[in-house]
Amino acid sequence: MRISPRKVGLLGALYFVQGLPFGFQSTALPVYLRSSGVSLMTISMVGLLAAPWMAKALWAPLVDRYGSERLGRRKSWILPMQAGLAATCAAAAFVPVPGALPLLLGLIFLMNLFAATQDIAVDGLAVDLLEPRELGWGNSAQVVGYKLGMLTGGGLLVWAVDVIGWRGLFLSMSFLSLLVLGVAALVREPRPVAEGTATERPSWTEVRDRLLTAVRLPGTGWVLLFIGTYKLGESMADVLFKPFLVDAGFSAGQIGQWVGTWGTVASLLGSAVGGMLVSRMPLLGALALATALRVFPLGGQWWLALEGPTSSGVIAVTMAEHFFGGVLTTALFAFMMSRVDRRIGATHYTLLASVEVLGKSPGGPIAGLLASRAGWSYANVFLLATVLSVAFAVLLLPLRQRPSSSTRPLSPQV
Template sequence: MADAQQTEIRTERNLFQALKVYAHPRVVGMAFLGFSAGLPLMLVGATFTAWLRDLGVELAAIGFLSWVGMAHSIKFLWAPVVDRLALPGLTRLFGRRRSWMLAAQVTIAIGLLGMALTDPTENLMLVAVLAVMTAFGSATQDIAIDAYRVEAVKRERQGAMAATYVAGYRVAMLTAIAGALNIAGMSNWTMAYGAMALLMGVGIITTLIIREPEVTVDRMTLAMEEKVMNYLDRTHHLGWRRDFNAWFIGAVICPFADFMKRFGAIALLVLLFVATFRISDIFMGVMAQPFYLDLGFSKSQIGNISGAFGLAMTLTGAAMAGVLVARFGISRMLIFTAFMAPATNLTFAWLAGLGPEIHGLVIAIIADNITGGLAIGVFIAYLSSLTNTAYTATQYALFSSLMTLPGQFAAGFTGMLAAKVDWMWFFIITAGTGIPAIVLAIILARIANPDRINRPGMSG
């Protein structure tokens, strides 16, 4: 009896210690940075297209302008600049990460304010330029915030950092869609985009309050950088060519060489796992809305259950990720979420057979969104464990792009698949696409356990 009571006390203590992770100041601050990151995404995406159409802009022009959002898919191209280039004045005052965050946030706010003050029907080209400016500012902010999140805390707090980031991000997306549309409906689009520009103050104030993360460079990285300097000492290039070579090797070549050197023969397995982990989720997500409509659910039912209720479930899953990673570690949670992500696709196969029953939709949304929030939180913690803090921005931008690009490209063919098979078989097939990630998660847990990976450069 006494042993059982002691076990129960230890369990409660472990749970309490796991929950305490959310009280860390940097974990709390990440929610506000997540809000700042999520706000501009829809303002150059879905809300942007709604604004243009509402004012009578032609569909062809709207289609071309949707390309501005591609900045987030190619952000790895200028991540080395964010990683290594010091901003005159700002970097000295705020540090490497905060200076880029602040510059990006101010750029976004100016871009949104400019859009608010410009009429697309009179000067569509200027609106397009301001939207591109906002999108690139948003993608650059993502690079800097991702790097800060990885460097700011120890591995056991990465799940909580991911959870609060996802929470802030999702709330901001809802604000940028529902909030902006409601303001535009009650007033006008100038007020809507003006209000969103003011809300970027959340990120700016947070950036000014937080401290720059303390990182160190490990011996292996110093040795590699010393080889670069030795090479430059031997080169015949002078002036700008020598300076450019120094920057390019240090900012572009070294991050990839570092990753390959640390992981060796299993590096390709790690990259393959990153590329396949979210495929089943992305495949299912593309066809979710058409599926609900085809099944017979009304637009209001879809909006209320998959939208607002779904957001609450996603945030619940993300919060669970922070606690569970702190309690059980990244490796076991990776295997669990790699299995659960495709498994929840089967609830939609069940819903397809059940028909337009509200309770069925609620169950499917609970299963999918809690699992989705949990998987995103755990996977962000995993990606963080792969980086070297000497090259955080470059390496994390590569991983995050690799995480979505293959699935997004392949998802373009899901409409053809859905047209050839019924909905039940469609979701069964998409569940099957998650099998490679499950197998790779188990293999990597044995040969490259993320809880035992030494993340270079962490000082505390």
């Protein structure tokens, strides 16, 4: 199959940069804060800094509707967001912790705001540019590029923190953002070529009417409920797992290597396996299998907290957690794409993605309250997370029994 390396390379680079701040926040920031003496309650609340990823559907129609035709509808959003991301990363390098913790957290919030807004534009760019025969490669660029960004921001740079320091980590993120900004600025935005994609800007009425039609499809309420809850238990365990390792005596370099680097590599492999699973099984069957397999590594975290963590145990559980998490994420995203009306692809997919992020956001604060205020042990929180993951998996049963009514799929796999 012939593809356009230029398109796939550009999308992969843009998704890579969007993964940098989220990788840092989810993996490196808890280690950074705990190493600086910040409380578990504060660390458990940092997930709220990802609020722009939850709320981006509110301004997604603006990104679809406005933009300079001369510069490029999507580039006129991508370039300033990229510049803002580079500037906030550079500024964060000079903010001390804990002396100016609110300022640091505010800058990380802005990183997420710039990255989330760019994500809307890049999703729109992908829908505009990819021909049907290129969609599979476009999906690969999205998942692999984003996870490589997370690997860099939450793993490789943390692994090197003993050499470059935390300031060097932030400056490295800023440099990588500027590098991709230069690439995006030099590339001329091609005209939309995807089948079924309008070449003119959709009106507000058209966006609204198409979204309302999509929301009213049979079974949509149950779909949104599952998308919003499938990772709640996982998010509860994840927010405390890195502090758990710090309190157990592991160094920042070890945690960055195991969780941020090797874990992300396992996640990339899981994402590839998830794509194969989706292509060879009925979509809901693949999603159900991935959901069931994801429960086992969560139980492994509970076992580590009960028996005491060892290096080999942490590595095994971390690799399994990220691998099966990658399988599940790919299956879930394929399912979401099967529900998207590609005529408003960026806005519709952004809505579903926002529900996914919003649904798992309460997990961190709940886990923090249980651990710091209610006095729950790490083991008890990890056990609750495992039980909740099993409970929410049951939401799949009505979906499997109900025929799927969807609009034109975004991906040929689904």
